[in-house]
Amino acid sequence: MADASTVAELVNISVDGRPVEVPPGTLVWDACEKAGIFVPVYCAHKKLEPVAVCRMCLVEVEGLPKLQPACATRVAPGMVVRTQTEQVRKFRDGNLEFLLLNHPLDCPVCDRGGECDLQDFTQRYGPGRARSSITEKVHFDKAVKLSDKIMLDQERCILCWRCVRYYEEITGEREIVLQERGVHTVVDSFERQPLQSQFQGNLPEICPVGALTHRQYRFRARPWDLRRTASVCSHCSYGCNIFVDAREEQIARYASNDNPEVDDSWLCDQGRYGFPELNRPERVINPEARVGGLRQAVSYQDAVARAAGALLRVRGDHGGTSVGVLGSPRMTNEEAFVLQWLAREVIATPHVDHRYEPLEGISPEQFRLGIAELEGCDAVVVIGDRPERLSPVLTLRLYKVANKLGRQILRVPETFSAAQVVKQLPAAGRIGIVAAQADRAAAMGLRAKAGSAGREAAVLTITEAVNSRGCQDLGLLPNVGPGYRSLEHSGLFGRQLLEAAVAGQIKALLVVGDGADFEAEGLFHEALAKVDVAVVVTAWQGVASRAATVLLPGRTIAEKAGTVTNTEGRVQRVRTAVEPKFTFPSDLRILGDLAAGLGSDLGVQALAAPVFELLAAAVPAYRGCQAGLRAHWEPGS
Amino acid sequence: MDDEKVLTRHLGAPGLTTVGGYEKVGGYQGLRKAIQMGPEAIVAEVKASGLRGRGGAAFPTGTKWGFLPKDVFPRYLCVNADESEPGCFKDRVLMEEFPHQLLEGVLIAAYALQVTHAFIYIRGEYRFQRELLERAAKEAYRAGYAGKGVLGTKWDCELIVHGGAGAYICGEETALLNSLEGRRGQPRLKPPFPAVKGLYGQPTVVNNVETLSNLPYIVTEGGARYAALGTEASPGTRLFCVSGHVERPGTFEVPMGKTTFRDLLELAGGVWRGRQFKAMQPGGGSMQVLGPQHLDVPLDFKAVAEAGSSLGAGALVVMDDSTCLVDVASRLVDFYRHESCGKCVPCREGTYFESELMHRLEAGIASRAELAELSDICANMEGRCFCPLGDTATWFVMSALRMFPEEFESHCGAGRCPVRAGSEVAA
């Protein structure tokens, strides 16, 4: 946020004759980018401090005798920069010749081939010939297993230091260092001790060549065989932006897709390397139904009709409240909204939830503080280690706040004295409080205490799953409606609902989503066995799919389109990155078709965009937020 | 020559390496006087002396001191005793023969700059000299010239002798600071300059051993008198190290500007073995070669620059007519390859490329195309590297190639070094 004191006069410079206006202190490299002029770099990286070691970005600056590194030179008023002169061209050519001198010729078996900056710049600016008689290369170690995740090839390394600086500036762990000197310089870990960091996966991504590669992706694909889709990591509720790279309808890898407000371009290893979960073969691929006591494959239309018929029958015999509806925190906002509507308005049951354990006393004040807003706090209190265990990337943001911005981070145990904590805070300024959602009461208590001691405090609670926040916002809970509206009659929470089913009070269950929160619970098993009707929409074979009286194939998060809301309330798009092995309708369409079978009309097409309009009408905080904005909740409560 | 000496004026006095011996020739009177003068007057005197840095860059010392931001403390003084320029051994002489003169100079500067910690960064290979300085520093503490309350004032000054461990690059001032901070001795990105953000991120001055050894004289005798020893453009005296093919190699203190290379050569007994003068490298291993036509150039910053070289760190390497310039160049390039810190691409890879080509050339197996390649590589290094090391790795080669093109060309495809082969026959 730019307050009046930080707004300064812009500086005018010209790059290759194009005028460009930038704030004072801007790097020439950034000014070139703003002018639409590409300057090649190896060592420079948007998230790291400049070091100017690769020299690839040398450009002419009028009035200076030597070429200047664009990555480390700051603009001055009236500066005239030239990036296309003969001098620059000749040096780029020569510098690439230097880099290739000791570079191995193993492009054919290098995982980086096709997306390697050394290949790309050589093609664009390089010599195009090997003129030298010096063919002897300095040799180093290849295929060094730095950990179970990372492979190092010291010969391919061009010593840009990005990995070393990443470990120094971003994580502070310093697991990779420079060793030796001159032409013998290498990057390595101390005595080859395996890397321990939970953020190693970022290393291959910032490496401009094939020196650091993912072992998971080793020899798996060529980049030109991959289809890239922008989406959101489903590992946790943090909502890191990713690219899903898929090959032959299987996810081949995740890559980061920098969102400075959320991930700041870093992913955790659990998230990055967790996708094989979504590639598992144990899928539900056909609609099935129990016909005369035996489960058999049926047509989609037949399955929907049977499901609707069964639910209608139970409602007719025992009333709507005899039906329980269970969703999942990994469903999209659109699905969650339609599912709660289906329960409350169509089936007429209050018993709807998306989780096993009860959740009470929630409000938007518990995520008033945004992730990036942590950087604007003068001090941050972190309650327990649960927030960072739930969302590891939060650790990197906190490190930035402490290390780069020099703010106070106060880590307190889960039980603490608010009065004692307040005493340790700065006398004035903005206080951030970060807690797991389970510790929301403690966090809100501290906020109140800090408030009465004259500090401005805001809270960020970390929820559990990719769309836990969306499910809560949209009322996929028995005790609050969409937009945290209070209800006249609360329904049963997930576990109570299953207990009621075992006790015979709930006769039918509609289970939608991956059911991961329930699958491990014995009670879920018992309840499914007990109820007369179990309509299950799921992607995965498991307890629910086996017990279903009607089974419909669902999609994984990688196979669907819609929005999810991260822990700070940011509404972000997930996109279809891979197609399922079947052609049946999406989960959202299934819900719409079920509603139709039950005699109700959603009013719009069961597609993500129109359904979002529908939910935004019901929950105004979501209006206009579908492209990555935080829902704007009115202050209060 | 019987010109007045500054640095070597006490040469021959007994016990100079002890406090007592040094005091007998008036040692530490400069420090006493400096403390009475006060910091501003000392700086003014140094400015009046026209003293310029003796480490190679020849930046005016008083001006350099003036870059320290006012009222930012702590600030630090670092003494660059990392003498490692090929052909230079004057700082070694100053430390071995006149250690207290150096310490007095350091303390005067420290007082002028109001620092409380002065570090002497001495190269690792000078282990003996380091221990000598450590002993001298201990004596200075005992005598009350260093430590808590120097000479009864409220000013404290710690003298810390810090040994390097074998890295030429640490002579570059920001690399020196990194090394002193316990890091890899690699140069830092500038700006910020050390005067603003140096050691531990605080304002820092880095001065050479010879530079500071002049201070006791300047303070006691006055800046104007010092300046007058040389010429207006090149004030004072300077130590020159003459080595190579001369009869009496050694270190000579001569007035700046008034002395020529020929004078220096004569001081060193002339070219050895009755041979002919072929070439010389002034300034140290980094600098450009000069020929017989330059012998009468005075030791003046501007005159030497106009001749195409530099006085650098005060060396003069003389080569007789049996010398193969390709061999000398190859030797120097090997040195730079060994000492490149590896930070930037053109220096790290360029010195490797250059040295491999030079080996082929010296062995007589390189082609003429490779000779052209050599020039091209040097052009891609000079002015493109992170710090001056990479630039200087090209200067001797390029200047020798310009001055002795036939000698380089005669190596191409000759199958052996034609110069050395010829001199073997002659011998």
Place this chain on the structure above:
Amino acid sequence: MVEADHTDALNPATLARIRQMRDLYPSPRSAVLPALWAIQDELAYLPAWSLEVVATELGLLAGDVEAVSSFYSMYFNHQPGRHQIQVCRNVSCGLRGSDELLRHLENWLGVEDGGTTTDGAFTLEGTVECLGACGGAPMMQVDRFSYENLNPERAEEVLTKIRNSEPRDLD
């Protein structure tokens, strides 16, 4: 991670020197080079565990220390000979016969540049920086002392004297 405590593998005087250095500087990290020297003075080289000791004493990671120790050419990561011979071959020495001197010593000692004699007495190094004794070229430095204006015979004499002055084991 449980780390082995190696501090007791060092002479207490060495450890004391490291701690004294740590407290001498405004920042403990500045004591890295002096600490490594202290260890090399005791052990003649820097085994990996000793880097961990330095790291622990100065509040660093072992990798930080290795990054530094491997940068400087005078630290050994393996056991060298009891005496280190450095033959300067830079310009001034080169002009006055240092190549011949090195070649002679290689033959005489039976080792190549960088090698250690079989009796462990000498490590011969001919790839070193200019040793700052150009006035006495050609020269060699043995441990901390310079020997100048050498010819092969004089160099042999110097080294023989050093070898003979070593205390001998009784057979």
